[in-house]
Amino acid sequence: MCRIAGLYDPESPDVAGKLLRMRDAMHRGGPDDAGMYLSPHLPLGLAHRRLSVIDLSQAGHQPMCHDMRPLVITFNGEIYNYRELRQNLMDAGEHFHTATDTEVILRGYARMGMDILPRLRGMFAFAIWDEEQRELLLVRDRMGIKPLYYGLQGTRFFFASELKAFRQAGFPLPVSLEAAAAFLQTGSIPVPLTLYENVWALPPGHYVRVQWRQDQPVVDEPTCWWCFTDxxxxxxxxxxxxxxxxxxxxxxxxxxxxxxxxxxxxxxxxxxxxxxxxxxxxxxxxxxxxxxxxxxxxxxxxxxxxxxxxxxxxxxxxxxxxxxxxxxxxxxxxxxxxxxxxxxxxxxxxxxxxxxxxxxxxxxxxxxxxxxxxxxxxxxGGYPSFRWVPRLRRWQASRWLPLAVQIAAWRARSVDRRRRLQAFVQQRQDPRAAYRLVRGLFTDAELQEMRWPSPLPANPYADLTDAPARKTPASPGHDRKDDKIEQVLTPLxxxxxxxxxxxxxxxxxxxxxxxxxxxxxxxxxxxxxxxxxxxxxxxxxxxxxxxxxxxxxxxxxxxxxxxxxHRPKQGFTFPFADWIRQEPLCGQIADGLHRLSKTLDLRLEGLCLPDSHWSRTWALFVLSQFVV
Incomplete structure (x- = not known):
């Protein structure tokens, strides 16, 4: 497991220095070793910080270069079936110099190209630079276990395992109010958005190619190589x-x-x-x-x-x-x-x-x-959603839904639950509205009442990757094979x-x-x-x-x-419901919400009532720490 980074910056006289700052901003995730590769032809480099788990020797140093091809890899993760793949490649004539899973990916890609991806079992995010073709490949694992972020600013292209690497390099990172709104809707920032404009999370099960034409980076749409429909x-x-x-x-x-x-x-x-x-x-x-x-x-x-x-x-x-x-x-x-x-x-x-x-x-x-x-x-099937979402989906098809929800809203114990029920009625044609009712944090109506200063994502549980509002050459692609998945899966x-x-x-x-x-x-x-x-x-x-x-x-x-x-179901979480009402955290939260309200000109009164779930107050407080 490691941390990776890369940078192309024709406007900088010190690409190596910037890349070094990016790499070492993530030193805690890779304390055992560090490396860097600089292209002899372009102002471009790859970097790596290592947490040694497989082949603890210096043979696992990265970035790793192919001995016969102009290919360089920087890899984060583990390939659990690497020994089997290594043997298959050796049977096909490949010769290995290390016992690492990194070399298995590198030689597998050199021999098979993208056909190596379906053979990989594990968690991974990696970049492969082809010096001859002037092409960079970024890949992320099926489920999104390992992170990978990338950005495009004019002629500058960069990627890393953590967003802090971009901040440390001094890149301008204006906050995306669209992403911040999605966070308040769901409690997290949904892929492919990040908190920053022109910076994206590569969707799980996707790869993206970046090609250089007249020394300009051209970022393709990310391509889906695996999705749940598979x-x-x-x-x-x-x-x-x-x-x-x-x-x-x-x-x-x-x-x-x-x-x-x-x-x-x-x-x-x-x-x-x-x-x-x-x-x-x-x-x-x-x-x-x-x-x-x-x-x-x-x-x-x-x-x-x-x-x-x-x-x-x-x-x-x-x-x-x-x-x-x-x-x-x-x-x-x-x-x-x-x-x-x-x-x-x-x-x-x-x-x-x-x-x-x-x-x-x-x-x-x-x-x-x-x-x-x-x-x-x-x-x-451990969550309450496995009981409630199928039930709510059946209610969506009923002509009695508005009346049923009115009764449920009247009986609801908290204001925020009543508001979510009302939003559910308005979205009854959306098959994911039931899921949003169970999982959502703030409704669109509440964000509008808050006077949120930007357009809201239409549905944070729809595929933002397919939204026409994403006007960028790096707009992540959409695994459209999953579009109709509800029609072929059972309710659970x-x-x-x-x-x-x-x-x-x-x-x-x-x-x-x-x-x-x-x-x-x-x-x-x-x-x-x-x-x-x-x-x-x-x-x-x-x-x-x-x-x-x-x-x-x-x-x-x-x-x-x-x-x-037979014990009661309980999540692995801190007792925030009590802690946010205790000093000094209570005072810090009040101060954070006040500063957030002033910075974005928000109206937060009535949105964090005593009977509201603690996560709503906590979400606003956490957001205040990033945007104020």
């Missing part, structure tokens, strides 16, 4: 929901074991986050079942708070005989590191600070790699798709990467694997209907303590 090529998924049988359970079990085993590929020790929930406990259970002898686990403790899960984590650790460590987090702990958290955050989010704290503890314990249960809720498969594509990609995975890598910790997500999705989706509806949420995961895993199986 799962339908699997016969079982294409057939829709299948019966839940012992054979189905065994098929899912084998897929879980397969994913876990490939995620253990490393030349360093691999630990695990353990919250005491079903997802993280299932990972630890499977680790024990496949024979991992010594399992190290880490969890967060909130002393005396109802969100504290430490008793369940200790139960799981004792049950599976792990070496367990805890990190105690209180409000003073949060405030003591708030400035650093904000700098790490890179762009606004309402989540992720929990990952910052537990990652810090894991790294202090000597771990470089941990497994996380992230993605289990999205894949196995569709919710899994929505949660995976939007909430998991835009928020959870981005936050997990940026906050773990801030401590030089590689976070791996065995549940976020396209092979596992193909194995689970055919049985998701049947298992959910005839049991309880996550029945498929519980029964395929086996050996989980009953107290954990």
């Amino acid at each position: 799962l339908l090529a699997t016969a079982q998924v294409r057939a829709g929901s299948q019966g839940y049988t012992p054979e189905a359970r065994e098929a899912v079990r084998q897929a879980l074991i397969d994913s876990l085993q490939v995620h253990l590929v490393a030349d360093v020790e691999v630990g695990a986050f353990l919250s005491g929930g079903i997802d993280s406990t299932a990972i630890v259970s499977l680790l024990r079942q496949i024979g991992v002898p010594d399992i190290r686990t880490v969890s967060v403790v909130f002393p005396g708070h109802e969100l504290d899960e430490s008793n369940y984590a200790r139960l799981a650790a004792s049950h599976f005989h792990t070496r367990h460590e805890e990190v105690v987090v209180t409000l003073p702990d949060l405030l003591g590191q708030w400035e650093d958290m904000l700098g790490v955050m890179d762009q606004p989010t309402i989540d992720g600070l929990n990952v910052y704290m537990v990652s810090q503890a894991a790294r202090k314990a000597g771990l470089k790699v941990v497994l996380s249960g992230l993605g289990g809720d999205e894949l196995f 498969q569709y919710v899994s798709y929505l949660e995976s594509r939007y909430y998991m990609r835009n928020q959870l995975l981005r936050d997990a990467d940026v906050f773990s890598m801030a401590h030089g910790l590689e976070l791996r997500v065995p549940f976020v694997d396209h092979h596992l999705y193909a194995a689970v989706w055919p049985y998701l509806d049947a298992a959910y209907r005839h049991g309880y949420p996550k029945r498929l995961l519980v029964e395929a895993t086996g050996s989980l303590p009953l107290a954990i199986i």
Whole structure:
């Protein structure tokens, strides 16, 4: 796992100096080594910071050059099946000089071109520069586990794993009010937007080519090389929901074991986050079942708070005989590191600070790699959205919907919930309106009431990539094969798709990467694997209907303590609902909202009432830290 960057800047007399600042702005994500490549023909360079996990020797130094072709790669991530691919390439006549997965990508691309991409299993973002063709290729993994941002300003082109690299280089980065509005709508900034104008996130499962013509960068539209519809090529998924049988359970079990085993590929020790929930406990259970002898686990403790899960984590650790460590987090702990958290955050989010704290503890314990249960809720139906979205979709088709929603709004316990219900009625023709009702933060009407100073994204859960308003030569492409996916998926498969594509990609995975890598910790997500999705989706509806949420995961895993199986559902989050009402955080939030209101001339009165969800107040406060 690493950090990567690149720059083309014909107006700068010191490309190397700028690139060095970009690279070293991300030093925490790659503390073990650093490198740079400068083109002999153009004011262009690639840079790399390394967190060594596979082949710890200097042979893994990057950027890496091909010995026979004018190709240079800078790579962030892990290719879990690199040994198999390496052997295939050797059988085809390739000769390797390292034991790295980086060289596998480089030689695979040199031999097969873009055909190497579907063969890669892992998490990755990389850039390959072809000196002869004067062409740069940027690639991002299927699910968006590893980040990659790029920008175009006149004749200057740049890319990096973190947005802070662009700030450190001194590039002008005006805030995008469209992106800020999307953040308030959803709690995260949806791909391909970033907080800054003319800077984009490369969509997951996409690549983009940049070609130089008369020394001018020409940025193609990003091209989709994988999307969720590709799962339908699997016969079982294409057939829709299948019966839940012992054979189905065994098929899912084998897929879980397969994913876990490939995620253990490393030349360093691999630990695990353990919250005491079903997802993280299932990972630890499977680790024990496949024979991992010594399992190290880490969890967060909130002393005396109802969100504290430490008793369940200790139960799981004792049950599976792990070496367990805890990190105690209180409000003073949060405030003591708030400035650093904000700098790490890179762009606004309402989540992720929990990952910052537990990652810090894991790294202090000597771990470089941990497994996380992230993605289990999205894949196995753990969220309330799996109950509510199909139900709301049925209501959308009813002529009694307006009356039903009026009754529900009247009975709603909070003003913001009533407003979301009213917005749902107005968007009843949109199949994703039900999802926005469950997941959304502020409605369009509320942003208009706030006097938001820019046009609003029509629907943050629609594909912004296809919006005509994106007038730029770098306008990211749209995986149009997913357009009609609702028509071919079962109701619960569709919710899994929505949660995976939007909430998991835009928020959870981005936050997990940026906050773990801030401590030089590689976070791996065995549940976020396209092979596992193909194995689970055919049985998701049947298992959910005839049991309880996550029945498929519980029964395929086996050996989980009953107290954990039947415990109340609880997210892995900080107790912000209480903390934002305590000093000094309460005063800091009030000051932040006041400054945000003055800077953007907003009216915030009535939008953060005592009965509102804490995330609304927190979102406005976090945004104030970036735009004021």
